[in-house]
């Protein structure tokens with residue numbers, strides 16, 4: 001008789017639970033069964049005291065089990081209902097879905113990869129090398145011997161201390177000031193034909209201001225074979241600029257000087273900020289310099305054991321930050337290093 005009432009109560013509870021679909025209905029159900037004063041299970045438990053002594057043990061056990069089952073079932077349902085407790089009329093099914101927040105690669109990484117993709121499509125191999133460099137690869141083999149005034153062009157961060165004097169014979173170690181040393185490293189290990197790019201970080205003793213950072217990123221390029229001409233250099237770099245800036249950009253080559261190329265040039269692209277009319281970004285010139293380039297100097301070939309009478313080649317060095325500034329129309333390089341999400345989210349490619 002006691003068992004039957006427990007079983008009945010259990011069935012009634014489950015029927016009621018099936019029907020309870022709102023938080024209010026669940027609360028009413030909880031009161032009805034587990035309420036301290038009038039709860040049905042509470043009453044059942046209380047009735048144990050007045051049951052015949054021989055029934056008390058079974059009745060007590062059954063009542064307790066039921067109480068626990070009801071408690072658990074209510075909890076589970078309450079959690080489920082709370083999760084979709086929104087009133088039906090608050091759900092506007094015509095609203096677009098909410099997109100989850102996803103991270104993305106840093107703008108400088110995206111620009112570097114864009115440069116790599118363009119050159120890889122032209123058959124170039126991407127190579128990498130050390131940021132801690134020696135004097136030979138960074139300067140000497142690039143036609144900048146110890147006394148060469150061109151070394152003054154670069155403010156170098158030396159790691160060896162004290163810095164060995166030029167005639168000391170000991171090689172200085174330094175943080176590479178450009179990626180051009182990768183030309184030497186590659187040619188020392190490989191015979192022509194050469195068609196490589198070498199992206200990487202470089203370091204200079206510069207201030208941290210709107211146009212300078214003591215660390216920045218370059219992509220070096222080198223092509224060597226028989227019969228490589230200035231025409232190949234111009235065609236390749238124009239193709240690169242058109243691809244990078246989406247075809248509509250005008251370019252010009254300006255004569256320049258680098259010790260490791262002869263002749264040397266710099267490539268300007270029409271300013272993206274003003275379409276060539278002149279603005280603060282291009283210092284009113286209408287043009288923005290994006291890379292240095294030239295035909296590989298015979299002295300460089302000699303340093304790596306290539307025959308300068310047989311081989312010719314061209315080289316170039318692109319500044320990734322510069323490309324990024326132009327591409328995004330940003331006028332302060334520090335933005336790329338502060339990593340403010342409000343900035344980073346705006347400059348996704």
Ligand code: DAH
Pocket residue numbers: 177178179180220221258260261291292293294315316317318
């Ligand atoms: N190394 C130069 C720089 O740091 C860039 C450069 C100029 C690289 C001319 C080259 C080159 O390979 O031919 O600004």
